[in-house]
Amino acid sequence: MKTTKLVLLTTALVLSAVGCSDSGQPSPKADPGQPAAKSNPPAGNEAAAQLQFWDMVWGPPEYIDTAKALVDQFNKEHPNIKVNYQSTPWNNWYQTFTSAIAAGTAPDISTGAGYQAFQFSQMGAILPIDDVIDDLKKNGKLDDFLPNTADLMKYDGHYVSLPWAIDIRVPYYRKDLFEKAGVTPPKTWDELRTVAKKLSGGGKYGMVMPGDTGGTHYVFSFMFNNNGGLFTKDKKIDFTNARNTEAIQFLSDMVKDGSINPAGSGFTGDDATKSFGQGDAAIIIKNPGFPAQLPELKDKIGLMDPLTGPHGDKGTIFWVNNIMLYKQSKHPKEAKEFLKWWSDNNKPLWLKGHVTQLPVRKTFTEDPYFTNDPERKEILEKWIPIGKTTAYPYPAVFPELNEIEGEGVMQTMTQEIMLGKNPKSIMDKADKTMKSIMKEK
Template identity: 25%
Template sequence: MFKKTKVLWVLMVLILAFSLNVGAETIELDVWVVRDNYQIDLTEWNEANPNIEINFEVVPWEQALNRLIMSASSNRAPDVAVLDRPWVGTLGGLGHLTPLDSYIDDYYTEDELNDYIEASWEFAQYDGTTYAMPFTVFGRALFYRADWFEEAGLDAPETWEDVVEAGKVFTDPAQDKWGLSVRGIRDDGTTQGWLPIFAAMGGEFDGQAPQINSEAGIKALELYRDLVYDAEIMSPETVIFGSGEARGLFLSGNAAMAIMGSHIAPAVVNNGIEYGDFKMTHIPVPEAGMEKRNVATGFQWAVHEQSEHKDAAFEFIKYATDTAGQFEFNVDYMEAVRLSVYDIPEYREEKPWVDFILDDMEGFSAIPAAPQYSQMSQAIQNGLQEMLNNSNADAEAVAAEIQAVIDSLF
């Protein structure tokens, strides 16, 4: 009897120990981010979730999409990833992302959801399904040297005619000084910088497909050619300008205006140009009084479909996207998607241009997100290269070529 009791007691201890060990099992979440600053402070997270360990890995933006696709093919995808807006459609269309609508319903109150800027949800969705949680957005804006404009007696530019008129005042090719700087190299950043111009020209989208072979598309293509070869307010080297070269002209005082993402504003300040000496205004329009329109992008947090810890992954995303997390990230980079962040005095003090941002957001539409986005972007890049490289480029022919590629994809 004693032996049986002892055996039972040992078994109970082993079962209890096993149960405790299972209860204390550590969950490791692999989280891929595209920049160092996405590695948010985990102090409060670690205190509240001692059994969920976050393993950050920085995968540069230029490599991230391809690595996400490759990792899924070998069953080694991360649990959570930061996604650029166009990738939502690419990865969602491939079945690589976890639909989040039910998680959002379960984890968020109505007040919390209403705190999100309404337009931000479009950035996280594809084909009617929410595949990510919005985290940060930015649109392109026309940066201009307000101090130079005031000294020259010029008003803030509203139309492209205004831009050309002002640009000629400040252009001196012999001194490598230009009226306007834009990105022109063959990469997706150039597409993302041109689509807002296309939209402000009156360009339309058929679902996710921009209608380039249109009056607005042709005018937007002609614009890049004419700013280099006719108005001559952009450098002939624009065709090879990446982000660094395009912004570098403005930061160095060699360009009076530049079309850049609004998230570059803190870098302008850090470069010694105070806000007020530079300002931002909406993407120029063909005629004064036209409504502002912008095609914006943004980054969001997504749960990979291959994750074995989806609930824990979404818990982390909720933590990362709360007001405190957004303030920490957005106070010096990109724009917050939660309205409560804009009410924080320190945020407004650090970013005195936030009222412009909120106003510009009223004209936001999300950059296309579709599995075919990369091919579509490449067609636009090729067309812009032609317009920037050739003073005799035929915008109608180029628009037709781009549209033929887009139509074949959709």
């Protein structure tokens, strides 16, 4: 693999962390284009195989402390392997990894953005882990992964990563505003439209939808809630299908009703959170754990049940985040050993590290940390089973989704919905762009 190929990628792919890398926490600054700093091997353990583990910032400061403690535990249990932990910020993450790969200084193992393993596998930089999957099957551990998570990690006939967490979008509502308006949480699209109208007026809106990437999650959620999707089962663009059209028209109708703030076209996700927190909007779609971002309103924020679409369907968008190995590793056997150990033992990342995403291991979700928390329990039981990836109904993930989500086509369409533009024209334009990305005529 020539390194020149690594540095000629389109800048659009830089945005592939969309939706799946949000830790809800500010990230430390990183110098653009510079690889993450390597940790020096500790003295006294030079004979051990040295592994570099680059872990993204998936939560608050206690996340990093917890991850470091886990690495220390592994090192004590495996004297023949020394894992050096590197906390890697999201700022300029793409340049960090591509620069390291091009320079021959890639880590042995890393976590990363939802499509990162597929993107770098296309470059020839990712080490397949088919043997790891086979081992998990043989010892029965693969059955501990939530359905349709491990198989999503297959690309070009090989498993390129191992899933560890799920990021998903769910709707929250202001209990106090609903009570004041004399309405209850909706169960169907028709009920949502009626409730949103009653909650709107006088500068207040039933729902706030930002014009950035976070707003595209609303569009995906409603399309999947109507069993729509961007693709056919054989990976052809199918954006203008009847179910998607119905979903886009519904959102457009809500804008016309005055139920969605049109100024949201210029909102960021933080702006939307502020609007919701100030009581200017009653419904918002966010990631698990969102109420913790507004601690003063925590008791006033409720999680809605999945809506039933016009044809009886339920669904929303989710991403399966993963952990991957790199071909440059001088110790692939030891890296795979650490990968399996990390997957088996990283439950403390939730219990102590407070990751806002949800684990893919069934046994982890049975912990009281999840079963005794109403919000986490409800998302795991009601929302995770109906989650769909951007590739739906195609059964796996692929590199082009980086551009589909990050190039700007979905953001532009979301903004145009809020600006009241014709749904058919904006869908036709988006369809043309997506076909270009997929190299379809």
